[in-house]
Amino acid sequence: MLGLQSIGGESANMEVNRVFDAIVIGAGAAGLFCAAHAGQRGLRVLLLDHNERIAEKIRISGGGRANFTNRDLDLRAPQRHFVGDNPHFCRSALSRYTPQHFIGLVEKHGIAYHEKHKGQLFCDGPSQQIIDMLLAECAAGNVAHWQPCKVGEVQFEAGEGYRLQTSRGEVRAPRLVVATGGLSIPQIGASDFGYRVAAQFGLRVVAPRPALVPLTFAGEGWAPYADLAGLALPVQIETGAKKERMSFHEDLLFTHRGLSGPAVLQISSYWKPGSPLTLDFAPGVQVDAELRDAKARSKKRIANELAQWVPARLADAWVGQDAALARPINEAADKALAQLAERIGRWQITPSGTEGYKKAEVTAGGIDTRELSSQTMESKQPGLYFIGEVVDVTGWLGGYNFQWAWASAHACAEALAAQQ
Numbered sequence: 094m095l096g097l098q099s100i101g102g103e104s105a106n107m108e109v110n111r112v113f114d115a116i117v118i119g120a121g122a123a124g125l126f127c128a129a130h131a132g133q134r135g136l137r138v139l140l141l142d143h144n145e146r147i148a149e150k151i152r153i154s155g156g157g158r159a160n161f162t163n164r165d166l167d168l169r170a171p172q173r174h175f176v177g178d179n180p181h182f183c184r185s186a187l188s189r190y191t192p193q194h195f196i197g198l199v200e201k202h203g204i205a206y207h208e209k210h211k212g213q214l215f216c217d218g219p220s221q222q223i224i225d226m227l228l229a230e231c232a233a234g235n236v237a238h239w240q241p242c243k244v245g246e247v248q249f250e251a252g253e254g255y256r257l258q259t260s261r262g263e264v265r266a267p268r269l270v271v272a273t274g275g276l277s278i279p280q281i282g283a284s285d286f287g288y289r290v291a292a293q294f295g296l297r298v299v300a301p302r303p304a305l306v307p308l309t310f311a312g313e314g315w316a317p318y319a320d321l322a323g324l325a326l327p328v329q330i331e332t333g334a335k336k337e338r339m340s341f342h343e344d345l346l347f348t349h350r351g352l353s354g355p356a357v358l359q360i361s362s363y364w365k366p367g368s369p370l371t372l373d374f375a376p377g378v379q380v381d382a383e384l385r386d387a388k389a390r391s392k393k394r395i396a397n398e399l400a401q402w403v404p405a406r407l408a409d410a411w412v413g414q415d416a417a418l419a420r421p422i423n424e425a426a427d428k429a430l431a432q433l434a435e436r437i438g439r440w441q442i443t444p445s446g447t448e449g450y451k452k453a454e455v456t457a458g459g460i461d462t463r464e465l466s467s468q469t470m471e472s473k474q475p476g477l478y479f480i481g482e483v484v485d486v487t488g489w490l491g492g493y494n495f496q497w498a499w500a501s502a503h504a505c506a507e508a509l510a511a512q513q
């Protein structure tokens with residue numbers, strides 16, 4: 094692993110240099126990538142992070158194996174995999190820096206990887222390899238790195254640029270890049286710094302909310318399902334009506350407080366508080382017709398028949414809620430079977446909330462994209478850029494959030510270099 098000192102250390106820079114071409118705040122995925130690229134394009138870059146350890150989210154991502162991109166990203170319509178008030182905003186950056194570009198970098202550094210599910214690429218080894226790769230790229234760009242370093246007041250003067258008061262003294266640069274991420278997982282360094290800087294300069298922020306997050310259910314309606322914690326099964330899940338309707342076919346996991354698993358994490362980014370979810374527990378199966386058919390030929394209990402298409406625990410939970418269903422299938426009323434099929438194929442339930450930022454993989458909302466250039470990521474405040482998760486662009490589960498971090502960082506670094 095590369096020592097942090099090796100990327101142009103503080104000691105080398107502190108005495109002689111407090112003026113940079115660009116300062117990047119936040120040494121996560123987007124900040125490291127932007128600093129490295131801008132440094133390699135000849136800019137004197139300072140990268141600051143308030144945390145003891147940088148890039149913690151890369152380290153814990155993908156179960157410790159970093160799902161670093163997704164090769165199924167549709168290059169003709171990359172916005173398809175992203176949520177935000179203006180989903181088209183991300184198009185420009187994502188089509189200029191593609192998953193193939195990042196895969197090329199990973200291969201150049203000799204990092205072995207594999208595809209897991211629906212285009213998701215993971216490291217074969219620990220995700221630290223991606224962090225080391227980014228640090229090596231920063232070293233190649235002579236990026237100065239101060240960390241931990243707290244940033245206090247941010248001032249701007251026309252003609253001079255940005256002046257930052259930090260725990261290591263004052264620094265200046267004509268350009269400032271905010272890459273401080275969202276609010277998820279506060280225990281590893283998340284802060285609202287980016288939103289505060291935006292507010293200071295009069296830039297709008299779309300209200301942040303937890304996304305890619307488990308959903309919770311409260312009250313008596315949930316009681317019959319509380320015992321199903323640990324049960325996982327593939328489902329079709331949907332929310333929203335008409336144009337806003339969104340649907341995923343993924344695995345669902347019952348938890349003690351509600352629902353999780355990829356199906357629920359994906360739909361959580363689209364779910365609006367108070368609105369219901371609709372789940373099909375036997376996607377592709379015509380449960381109504383199957384139950385009618387079984388009634389004509391079988392004397393087995395209904396729960397046993399149902400267990401052909403859904404896990405037995407789930408079948409028991411459903412049948413157990415209605416005494417009329419606790420009997421052999423040939424004795425069941427057609428109406429009761431039709432109602433059961435409806436509940437298996439179109440179960441409607443309204444979450445009471447989410448597990449919040451402690452469990453959310455990302456933060457939806459953020460810097461309003463109407464305040465930013467989709468080409469450069471520069472805001473309406475001259476010389477002030479926002480990249481990565483702090484922006485109102487949220488990817489699907491599966492490597493799309495890192496791809497946004499790389500692509501938005503690349504667009505920004507290119508713009509910084511072009512202005513030199």
Ligand SMILES: Cc1cc2nc3c(=O)[nH]c(=O)nc-3n(C[C@H](O)[C@H](O)[C@H](O)COP(=O)(O)OP(=O)(O)OC[C@H]3O[C@@H](n4cnc5c(N)ncnc54)[C@H](O)[C@@H]3O)c2cc1C
Nearest residue numbers: 119121122123143154155160274282286481482492494495
């Ligand atoms: C458990 C988990 C697993 C995930 N797995 C994946 C995955 O496999 N694939 C995927 O694509 N995405 C994944 N994500 C999402 C992904 O990690 C983020 O979208 C991505 O890291 C965002 O990059 P970023 O650089 O914008 O922000 P971050 O990576 O969060 O970096 C922000 C940096 O800014 C620093 N910072 C914050 N506030 C300040 C401040 N006031 N002053 C100075 N520095 C500050 C932080 O310390 C941090 O280093 C996962 C997220 C979590 C929580």
